[in-house]
Amino acid sequence: MEEWKRLVRDTVNTPEKLAAVFDVDLEEIRRIHKVFPIRINPYYLSLIEKPGDPIWKQVVPDSRELVRTGFEEDDPLGEEDDSHVLNVTHRYPDRALFYVNYMCPIYCRFCTRKRKVGDPDSIPDNNMESGLQYLREHPEIRDVIISGGDPLMLTDRRIDYIVGGIRAIEHIEIIRIGSRVPVTLPQRITPELCAILKKYHPLYINTHFNHPREVTPETTKACGMLADAGIPLGNQCVLLAGVNDDPAVMVELMKKLLQIRVKPYYIYQADLVYGTDHFRTSIKKGLEIVAALRGHISGLGVPHYVVDAPGGGGKIALIPNPIVSFDDKEITLKNYEGNVYSYPSTPFYDEDW
Ligand SMILES: *Cc1c(COP(=O)(O)O)cnc(C)c1O
Ligand code: SF4
Secondary structure, eight states, rough: HHHHHHHHOOOOOSSSHHHHHOOHHHHHHHHHHHHOOOBBOHHHTOOSSTTTTTTTTHSOOOGGOOOSSSSSSSTTOTTTTTTTEEEEESSSSEEEEOOOOOSSOOOTOOOTTTTTTTOOTTTOOOHHHHHHHHHHTTTTEEEEESSSSSSSSHHHHHHHHHHHHHHTTTOOOOEEEESSSHHGGGGGOOOHHHEEEEOOOSSEEOOOOSOOOOHHHHHHHHHHHHHTTTOOOEEEOOHHHTOOOOOHHHHHHHHHHHHHTTEEEEEEEOOOOOOOOOOOOOHHHHHHHHHHTTTTTTTGGGEEEEEEETTTTTEEOOOOOOOEEOOOSEEEOOOOOOEEEESSSSSSSTTOO
């Protein structure tokens, strides 16, 4: 059996199995498990050093998940309203999200699709064809993002069928895969999988590292194999209280990602999802983190900090405001050290001269 399949088989996916490895309140875990599934594979589990650490918090259920704050929703981004067939969300004219499965190597406690992951009814396996048909019938779509669950949890054959099916559509220019597998089950990145993926360029993968401790020899190897297959790698992380809401942690994460050939792409402000409120941080903290990155590390390592507008408005980028004053003549700006500079806001050259 391949190593990754063994890791999937030996996964911790019940309250009883969790209680066998950690000292947790079994009754409490059972209550949470009735609402939100549990999944921690032995590799990701091995990264936990002690209860409550940044790896633990991402995967071990917390009683605060069942607290209703009144503001959260099950589908805060209106992904289902923008779905024309069950497994495609088509919000931006030229891009579509294509959900191909419901399984992930771990179930993250902060997941935006928390009510869907792990639920076989949410993304039925047998309707890939209706999604592909939707993509074929919409020539305005030029960029398809394959999502889930985690698409790289599928078998090589299934991945070949889906990515190949999309690549066969003439108007689709680029294909992206959104996957946490390089982080949470790096053993899944095999030479065979890379050989399949590289047939379908231009193909991009956006992965999801949240903490520098997730950068290990295993993830380094997996990302190197994908990069060697010609796949540009990006990272989309989520700002999470107690995990990475600290400028020093984020600076270290972004530097480490560049070293393993992953380009930081987005930092997401956590969505208003039921069961995740205890992870949400202030916008102020997010802006402070961006300020700690910009100018202090390679520009390559500075992602966009985005809020996904509730109800399906799309992503909106936030930056610490560098404008001190601005009129037709001059703009005055503050740099990363807080020094102030003025720059002419319109060109000097004039056709009437
Ligand atoms: C994030 C997202 C995309 C892709 O957005 P980019 O900014 O191009 O990465 C496309 N569709 C939906 C519904 C999204 O949420
Ligand atoms: S891997 Fe991604 S989709 Fe799966 S549970 Fe984690 S955040 Fe959600």
